[in-house]
Amino acid sequence: MTLNFKIEDGGVLKVESRTGESVLDTAKRAGVAIDAPCGGNGTCGKCRVRLLSGTLDGEKSKYITNEDWNEGWRLACAHKPTGDVEIFVPAAAQAFQSRIRVTDFSGEREKTAFAALCATLNELGFFGDSSLELCEITLTPPSLDDAQADAGRLIAAISAAENVEETSIRLGLSALRRLPQAVRTGNFTVKAVLRREEDGAITVLDVRCDAEGGHALAGLAIDIGTTTVSLLLVDLTTGRPIAAASGGNAQIRFGADVINRIIESTKPGGLERLRCAIIDECLSPLIRRLCASAGLDTGCVYRVAVAGNTTMTHLFLGTPPEFLRLEPYVPAFFDTPRLNAGEIGLPVNPQADTIIAPAIGSYVGGDITAGVLAADFYRKENFSLFVDLGTNGELVFGNMEFLFSCACSAGPAFEGGEISCGMRATTGAVEKCAINTAGEPELTIIGESGTKAAGLCGSGLIDIIGELFRCGLINAKGKFISEGKRIVKDEYGGSGYVVVFAAESATGGDIVLSEADIDNFIRAKGAIFSAIRTMLAIVDMSSDVIETVYVAGGIGSGIDIDHAILIGMFPKLPREKYVYIGNSSLSGAYAMLTSRGAARKTNEIARSMTYIELSSHPAYMDEFVAACFLPHTDAGLFA
């Protein structure tokens, strides 16, 4: 049986189906990207494809309306071919795949966050300590009487210029390969990229000449989220970001959360599939696009800093994460040895040091240690709470004396996953919403003026649910208790709120927030709030001691804190105690990229943090159940 995939904007692929394989299974095997945040369990409705010819065997799901069913729409995970079939894969089924967005890093919020981070790095004396330098070196030209090889000639010149012994200067392979042409094109004057090692030795990473063009001393900060990957290309001579990009983590077709990815990794070839998904399908094209947008050769990236949760960094290195989820929950590594980009497979200078923010446990990873570095509260006397809203929610509480951390499975709702109309915070996402007295929503959509809405990202979800609750359209259980032209019923009897009507949407269909979506979201916010409560209880403190709450996560324009408190996601504290710090994992990676001091400090922070396993605290489950209401079963907490 042949499956003929016709991919919107992406050509055609013929694949031979294997007995018993669902359409999604075949697509995964063949590398056809189809979203499956639920891992193919039929519970997210994201893998909608359309049958063009042939027949598929499988049951209709609640995610497919009767009308769509008649038009051939099916869930790829729930259907198997019974013969040759033609399948249309719409762009919408690839919304969580890598969509590259290159920015000029000129947004107001980015500028503010970046300025604050730079001020901190300066204060700590960390700025501009990347270990790399671009030096102009002039060589003695060879002659028949002086037939020394190019490499020896370069090393002698660097030795003289830098006053370092020749035996302490090592030439990297990329530098060696470029050397003969560069010295001759540059008439024996070249720009050498030197890395000063801790022991005083010098490694020559590259040799170019001005006439060759396209050169800079660049570095990459990378945040590998379970759902979203973000990159910052940085000029390491100035520390200035040159360009930013983000995209979906291509591993999403193996499941939205880390548990499904870990399970996939234990299947034959699974670990390598996941490694390729992040390295080859996701990061490599993003890096190439980023560099191209800045007019740089990718070989000019000489240092890379990566932050991600423990599962993500294991998969990034191709290290089995299998034992993270088996008692006693031991990862392969917390911190990594010295690694270079070539051995990892990143398309940058192969000798580029690739540093990875250290993890402190199976479920509190380098995204959090890097985030704590960036939030900069580990040096303060007052107590702070740090909340990172991602596919997992992680919390850190403490001050200069101690730092406690824990993780809760919030699920991917904050990044738009497991929400029927959810999407990442990218072009077309509703990122803000207010509902006016007429019950009509007033939306802010990411993208240029006039961009039509395609779905809801995390901050939009918080706003809409907060507004529906504030306006009395939904009750404490998240059920609709009112009627109106925007409140519709689906064929199973559930209600929903039409955020955008079909005529105004980018997808051509209504964008509807259903009760099932609200229910998923309530569980996500409940997980966060109950984790905050449990952790404070463990250290025997109340939320009153908190001086500042740092809210991190790339979920849109930043959270509307009033809405977040209104729905019982965050504790009721004075509004000014809340600071939204954006993607702190990426900021921390940026700090580690531009500064070896910051990288060392992150390791110190990691060593000083204590990990608390929430699941071993019986009170947590009770707290969670109590928090799965709007705002809470104990409404007094939010009075």
Place this chain on the structure above:
Amino acid sequence: MTLNFKIEDGGVLKVESRTGESVLDTAKRAGVAIDAPCGGNGTCGKCRVRLLSGTLDGEKSKYITNEDWNEGWRLACAHKPTGDVEIFVPAAAQAFQSRIRVTDFSGEREKTAFAALCATLNELGFFGDSSLELCEITLTPPSLDDAQADAGRLIAAISAAENVEETSIRLGLSALRRLPQAVRTGNFTVKAVLRREEDGAITVLDVRCDAEGGHALAGLAIDIGTTTVSLLLVDLTTGRPIAAASGGNAQIRFGADVINRIIESTKPGGLERLRCAIIDECLSPLIRRLCASAGLDTGCVYRVAVAGNTTMTHLFLGTPPEFLRLEPYVPAFFDTPRLNAGEIGLPVNPQADTIIAPAIGSYVGGDITAGVLAADFYRKENFSLFVDLGTNGELVFGNMEFLFSCACSAGPAFEGGEISCGMRATTGAVEKCAINTAGEPELTIIGESGTKAAGLCGSGLIDIIGELFRCGLINAKGKFISEGKRIVKDEYGGSGYVVVFAAESATGGDIVLSEADIDNFIRAKGAIFSAIRTMLAIVDMSSDVIETVYVAGGIGSGIDIDHAILIGMFPKLPREKYVYIGNSSLSGAYAMLTSRGAARKTNEIARSMTYIELSSHPAYMDEFVAACFLPHTDAGLFA
């Protein structure tokens, strides 16, 4: 226009031809291996293919008989398609391509040479100093109360076992990737491969457990010749060779000699084509086969030592060799920085140190410095002459006080190139020959008893030409002066000697040594003899001072020295002064593999050697012309 290549023993490949491309050009571009030792100039006759359908435009060459022409045989380099064509590529047109031969290293000659080398290494205290060790390490199992990561656990255990600080122990990426499974399969006892660095630090290259099987502490010695590549897989715990393999250098389709390869490297994409030819097409399959024959995972190769001429090592590393042939003849490097196998692209443990024997000039490379190490005369008081017979001929003359070296373009005749019936010293090659009083040849053929002759290798050529001259069948100019059933004339009027009649040959055709072949060979032997004469003249010495002549080169069963003197290739010295030492480049690489001391010694030898540029000595050309006779214009030299 479509070219449909039907490859003997190798399937079918369809390629679109480009305007103006010869069949050979298209084959090169598409990766269809067709021998072209002359680089496609129509002067070697090795690229014989057969037209099955369609028409080709081109002239008949002297390498194609009328009969063959009528059967469709053509030179691929001299013909262009005029429409769709089908081309048969016979195995004979791939004789110089990689043919893998795995041996158990049990031949008498190998045993003797190996024993002598080991004795030398022992005497020098170099044996068993590869820096690598296989250690059994037992880790404390983790628990809920001790959730240290696997990596930290391993480092702690090694630190305790080896009494080295934890901060001085570095885990390689391959070790990290294997660690979680290995410790659990091995019940927390593993075999770790440790490399002791010069500064006392330890690098953990690998972690395996006995239950996983297929493991050993192995290394690879590699000789990259212009024509032939030879490998030795070595057990580094004992120093014992496990298996040997050799094959043709796949770069041969870009020309037989280094000059043609250098020219190819300057074409767009040419350098990468040559790098891939040696790394991906030639070495990688040989390494995989070698390891498979020994039942080892290729990841168990933890150290690699490589020797080759300067052009070969430049191409091996993907470094442009372009300036080797342009005045002032400066290579990119003499010695290499520390390199690992992963960055070079060898399919072994990516962290394996890959050491390369140092070059001393554009035309005296690491094959010679490694060869001098293996021949071991650099420590002697008496004068020695070292002659390496390859595609280039290289000479070293000297003693413990000084070493002079030079190179001459002998051409590929000693390895069977540019000889119509020539082949490498592999199965089917005539490696010895005596002609009896009836004018009949008595042949020794490489391979099992009963193997039919397919061509002549270097040692066979020396024997046959020596015998033809001794028996008076050819004159001093190499022309036939006699008649007989084995002496035939071709259609151009040239004569030849039928070494093997079609009925007895493996190719199904006569194996004929023509006057053109003899002429090519005389120029090769003349280049060697005149180089010896010129170098001795430069240091103002005569051949009488030579105590020992070391003859190196993988040209068959070893040279018959009497024949070599008879034809004027080597100076007339007492027979016992000559020692045939086989592939000394490979032996030197073996020494560098098993011993860091030997590797350092090779660098010392390289620094102490003086390179002499023969072409800048006017006497050399006169010497060469005088040496292009059998035995020499001055027959008194051989009286």
